[in-house]
Every structure is written in C-alpha cells, then in structure tokens.
Amino acid sequence: MRKTVLVFLDLHMGFSREILRGLSHFLHTAPDWELKLLSYTCDMNPAFLEVHPALALVAPLSQAASNRVFLERSRQLFPGHVLGVSTLDPFMPVPRILSDSRQAGRLAAEYFLQKGYRHFGYVPDGLNPTHWGSTLRESGFRERLKQAGHSVEVMPLGDLHATRSKRKFPLALFCFNDLTARQAISLLHASGTAIPEEVAVLGVDNDPLESALSPVPVSSVITDWFHVGVMAGRYLTHKTKEQLFVKQSIHWVPCLGVQTRSSTDALVSEDPVLQKTMRIITSQISELRTVNDCAAAVGASRRSLEMKVKNLTGHTVYELMSLSRLQLAKQLLQYPEIPISEVAERAGYADSRMLGLAFRRHENETPGQFRRRARPTERP
DSSP states (O other), rough: OOOEEEEOOOOOOHHHEEEHHHHHHHTTTTTTTTEEEEEESOOOHHHHTTTTTOOOEEOOOOHHHHHHHHHHHHHHSTTTHHHEEOOSSSOOOSSSEEEHHHHHHHHHHHHHHHTTTTEEEEEEOOOOOOOOOHHHHHHHHHHHHTTTOOOEEEOGGGTTTOOGOOHHHHEEEEEESHHHHHHHHHHHTTTTTOTTTTTEEEEEEEEEHHOOOOOOOOOOEEEHHHHHHHHHHHHHHOOOOGTTTTSEEEEEOOOOEEETTTTTOSSSOOOOEEEEEHHHHHHHGGGGOOOHHHHHHTTTHHHHHHHHHHHHHSOOOOHHHHHHHHHHHHHHTTTTTSHHHHHHHHHHOHHHHHHHHHHHHHHOOOOHHHHHHHGGOOOO
C-alpha cells in the first residue's frame, strides 16, 4: 500500500510552486510514496484530516489562532511526519526546512553596494507586517548595510506615494518578495518615478510570473525553494530523521544569487570613470587577472582608480572584481557538463584551488557542493 503525503500550498505564489516541484521530483524516486495536493486556504481544518488517510503532512504552518488547532491535530495524527515550510512564526513545535531569509537580505545589500547605491529602503510584507520572514530579510539587509556605514528606511507600500521632495535619489529599494516588488513598481511607476534610474527595486524568489506582470521586469534574489521541496521529501521518507536536524529544528537552505532584470539594471554613479570600470569588470572579468589589468583597461593609474572607486562605492577594485568573478563562477557551475577546472579558468581564477578558496571564504562551501545544490533548479 502506498503512503500519502498531504501537501497544503498556495500555488498563486512562486515559492509554493517550487516547493511542490521539488517535493514531487523527490517522491518520484520513492515509489511507495504519493503526493496529494490540497488547498492552503480552503482545506486546512482539523475535520478535513480525519477523512483523508495519510502518513505525512507538509504545510506553511503557524501558531496563529486560526491555525493552532489544525497544527496540533496534525501532530497527533502524523507523529514525526509533520513538516513546516513557512517563516510566519519564529517558534514552531515541528521541524521546518526554509529558504535562508537573512542571507537573502545580505545578498540584496551586497548587490546594491556593488552597484554604488548610498540610499536604501526596505518594503515589508504588505499583508502581514509581523511576518517573521520579512523581519529576517530586513535584518540581513540592515546588518550588511550597517557594516558598510549606511542606514535603511522602512517604506511600507502605502508610503510610496510620498512626494518626490521627501526622497533621496537614487534609491535602492529591497522588497519582501516579488509580489511586493511588483506592487511597489506599479505604485512608483504610476507616480512618475523613473525605474531604475531614480529607484531600483529588488524582490525575492525570482518568480517569472510576477516579473512578467510588472510594468518593469523585476530583479530578484534567487531562492532555492525547489531544494526545500527535495529536502522535505527526503526528511519525510527518511527512517532516521534526526540525522537531518542534528542541532536545530530548522534547516536553512542558502539562496543562489541575484537575477538582474530591468528594475535594477542601471549604473548609479554619473562618474564616467566608474561607469567604464563597472562595465569592464562585468563584461571582461575572465580576462582581468589583477587590479593593474583593470586599471589598464580603464585607462587610469591604479592609484587614482583605487581612490575613485573606493570613494564612490565603498569597495576596493579588488573586491568588485572578486564579487564579479564569483558571480560568473556560480553561473557556470549550474552547467554540469563544464568541469570545475574549466569553470575556474573561464571565471578568471588561477586554478581550481583558488576557485575553491573563494567559495569557502564567501559561501562556506566548495564549488562541488554549490553545483549539487544548484543543479536541481535547472533540470528537475
């Protein structure tokens, strides 16, 4: 007899579709298990559980009053087989597998800093201002910018109609998710704000549908909810689940980078030397071995270039080159047919050992580990 997993997800949201895709992909490798998709908004009630025999449950659970009875009944019916996939609450009595929201905020800050922004805002979840995931994303964003000497203004969607005189341009706006980013872009666009020239908008989850619906295509932090789904399947079918949660009840899945689209695709500074430097670093990083190479390509002395870039971006030329080189390597590693040694060469590293050092320093994992984690999002 096949074992059933009840899955409650809102498929209007891109991250839910990715979880479902990953979970379905994994369960195809477990022939004695099957998946039953149910409505997150209509079917999450205790009475429903009584008439649907199953062994396990996956849902965006919370301890809100409207959800608490369902949560407790789920734990009674499926002991050890209830898994949460939501950042609604900081504390939950069941294990959870989640995308790393704090890291998403740090990635967003690093992305904007690399582009040279000096004014920053955060748009929280418009539907649930106390959403823990929104708080985590804001915290990561704020922490990284504080390290760089900058502050962040919280800008709820309702405040984006503020007069232009109250804003400092150019503004880097980080939004809770792609839905929030699309809503922000629509409001700004309607008010005559130029995007991305005056306000650059970055979302989270890399949802192509939200981007397509937006007046300006949405740049986004690439979360790995597909891998969350894969891990959920592995957890539910694993006989010794404690091996997957050794020290904590939450397993955080790292993000994969930032997908640039039109909502952030602009150079911040009007300085022609910085503009040329950023174009060269972005387009020719595989050919630039040293800062001297970059200075020669720009047509400036190393000293003058270092001073200008540091003053305008807060980064050294070497740091900008390192970040661009790492980003190119990440893109190449998603193609399994490219050997890691060739990835190192094409990204401009001296050899695969230097590539490995860069990944351990910046990502706390090896290139091979990143490749294994990134591949499922490309080829389920």
